[in-house]
Amino acid sequence: MKALLKTAPGVGNLEVLEVAEPIPQPDQLKIEVKAAAICGTDLHIYDDEYVNCPPMVLGHEMSGVVVEVGDRVTRFKEGDRVTSESFKYTCGECRFCQTGLIGLCIHRTSMGVHVDGAFAKYVCQREESLHQLPDNVNFEAGCMSEPTAVAVRAVHERAGISTGDVVLLSGPGPVGLLCLQAAKILGATVILVGADGDEIRLALGKQLGADLVLNAQADSLESILDMTGGLGVDVAIECAGSKASLEQCIRFSRKAAQLVLVGLYGNEVEIRLDQAIIKELTILPSFTYRHPTWQRAIQLLAEGEIKTAPLVSGRFPLTQWKQAFEAVRARQGTKYLLLPVG
Secondary structure (H helix, E strand, O other): EEEEEEOOOOOOEEEEEEEEOOOOOEEEEEEEEEEEEEEHHHHHHHHHHHOOOOOEOOOOOEEEEEEOOOOOOOOOOOOOOOEEEEEEEEOOOOHHHOOOOHHHHHOOEEEEOOOOOOEEEEEEHHHHHHEEEEOOOOOHHHOHHHHHHHHHHHHHOOOOOOOOEEEEEOOOOHHHHHHHHHHOOOOOOEEEOOOOOOHHHHHHHHHHHEEEEEEEEOOHHHHHHHHHHHHHEEEEEEEEOHHHHHHHHOOOOEEEEEEEEEEOOOOOEEEEOOOOOHHHEEEOOOOEEEEEHHHHHHHHOOOOOOOOHEEEEEEEEEHHHHHHHHHHOOOOEEOOOOOOOO
């Protein structure tokens, strides 16, 4: 089968190669990939800005159909439509696993980062990491259940948003637009902020329910203070992974607000934290998820409360991964899918 591999450490070193089909272990299932989505993490791996263990197949946002079942598998059968958490292995025994924080497992490995992922025709995954897709959730939405779970974790489990809260959401990328929808479900007023080049994404954010959209380089952000009686927002969610975005989140947060960090920066960021300290902001990084997070995310997809179809800007065969990566890097649209070949 053809697969997109990170062949060696360093910048680049991605190549579509012919590799053997994977063989499932007794507690695993072999899945025929129907759709896989490109994540910003994949670009960080390309740029060698994120931990990775080549040689391995990239890709961790996926959905597909079970084609083979290991001897110890009990919850799934051939023909089931599934989506998968990114975790390939968690130990179940460390203090983090024991408290449900499986994403923080000290022995965790992940698809497309440490071991082979889903940018291929087939991938093997353990039963514990799989979730059945409801009949009304198609494969394209299914492959975006992973970033949806990231958004649900950040907004519903970390941010502590209450009805009527004003939320500043900085960074209208795919996860940012999913966080926007998750915040609206909780009854928040959402201010979506982007930058030059984000015009299409900001317009999409308006369609998805943002109460105010702003371009930080073209519009006055003082309107944020006008909306909040000069106090600042109750919750700021930083999804852009940039210094400027983080600084504006701190600046426009009220005293004792919550600042949720979702975006990855890929390099060192120098920033003065005095205002965050003086305001006594609660800073909450959000990166992984729990099993219940996924159950909630899939429920919201099935109920239509979170929509992913408007975020899909293009589909590329796996062999055209370069064009797809370039589109993501240039912020041409929002989310791009890679479809298996051969």
